[in-house]
Amino acid sequence: MFQCYPWLVVPKVRWDLTTSRVLTMDFVEGGQINDLEYINKNGLDRFEIADKLGKLYSRMIFIYGFVHSDPHPGNILLKKAEDGSCEIVLLDHGLYATLSKDLRVEYSQLWLSILNKDKQGMKTHSRNLGIEGDIYGLFACMISGRTWDSLMEGITRKKPSLKEKKIMQDILPTVLPKINEILECVNRQMILIFKTNDLMRGIEYTLNTSNRMASFKVMSCCCIRSVYGDKMDKARSIIDKLKIVATQYWLLFKINIYYAFLTINEVYRNTVSRNLCLYTQN
The missing domain is CATH 1.20.5 (Single alpha-helices involved in coiled-coils or other helix-helix interfaces)
Structure with a gap:
């Protein structure tokens, strides 16, 4: 599935040491993805790390619909390759979300609507994911991690700021009931996507790479391939x-x-x- 990414390392299963109760895999050394001391000591590029992680998860979510749903720092290690680049080691494969094709395509279309500032598209694809009425805007904000004003200005051009973060923190108590309403209504598969998105944003925040534009390019391309792959099938x-x-x-x-x-x-x-x-x- 991910042979196109030679920098991705998944420990091999040791079947001779595996039973119905115990899964044994190769031991792989490395530093946690949020270990800045390890990153600096080994001369790894934080933006290269973030770009590779973004490519991996964009392909998981939008292309394959098979998502490692526990990407906390303890499950993602870094290694320095022989050529000096970074390798990403993915651990703990016990929790995966399998997205239906319909959800994967709708989610891709919703993201394209967000990136294109298309309010009607956001409303339509939010409804197809279980969100009715005017709360589609809050749903789009939850998915993107940005304010509505930023979505309307264009998140591909307006970078996150401390001011925007403060606004989101200030309005959180007032919109919490609506957030709970969304979590009650939304397609159940989306819950793991929310969790995955939050963990990924936390890693990017630690790496201080949240402002990079390359993440939107990778995501846009994967969304288009997902949507037009579905059109091709039909x-x-x-x-x-x-x-x-x-x-x-x-x-x-x-x-x-x-x-x-x-x-x-x-x-x-x-x-x-x-x-x-x-x-x-x-």
């Missing part, structure tokens, strides 16, 4: 399939161009800001 004619493939690759091309533009723009702004600081100091 297509009946060769012409329809060719149109779907062409549309999918056109969207992927536009995403790559868009995020390349954002990256160049960010580098330019950082360079200008740094030069202004140097000019002011001189």
Whole structure:
């Protein structure tokens, strides 16, 4: 399933030492993914770590619908590869969420609606996941971990800030009853996704990589592949399939161009800001 990621390490099962009650796997050394001292000591790149983890979980959730649902730091180790890059070791495979195809596609479409600031799309796909009425906005905020204002401005361009975090903390007590209502109504498979999302955000917060734009690019591409893969399965004619493939690759091309533009723009702004600081100091 994940042979395309040579940096992913899953300990092999030792069947000769495994019984119906005891699962024995290879011992793998490494440091916990939130161990900043280990990361710095081994010269590992925090952004490379976050990008690889994001790729892994985007593929799990949006492409395969088979998700390791306990990604706390004790279950994710880091190793330094021979070429100096990082390897990710995934442990404890006792809790997996198996997402139905319908949920996986709806969840992908909901994320695309969030990334595109599409309120009607958010409402439609939230309803298909069990959320009725105006609380779809809060549902979208819970999934993205951002405020509604940020969603409407565009989370691919507006980075999280301390001010936004403070706003979310301040309004939490007032929306808690609505959050409980959402958890009561939502498709049960979504509960493990919520848990997984929260654990992933906690890791990114510790690594101080929450502001990276690359995570949205990977997620967008996986969502598009999920949605158009479903369309392809339902297509009946060769012409329809060719149109779907062409549309999918056109969207992927536009995403790559868009995020390349954002990256160049960010580098330019950082360079200008740094030069202004140097000019002011001189």
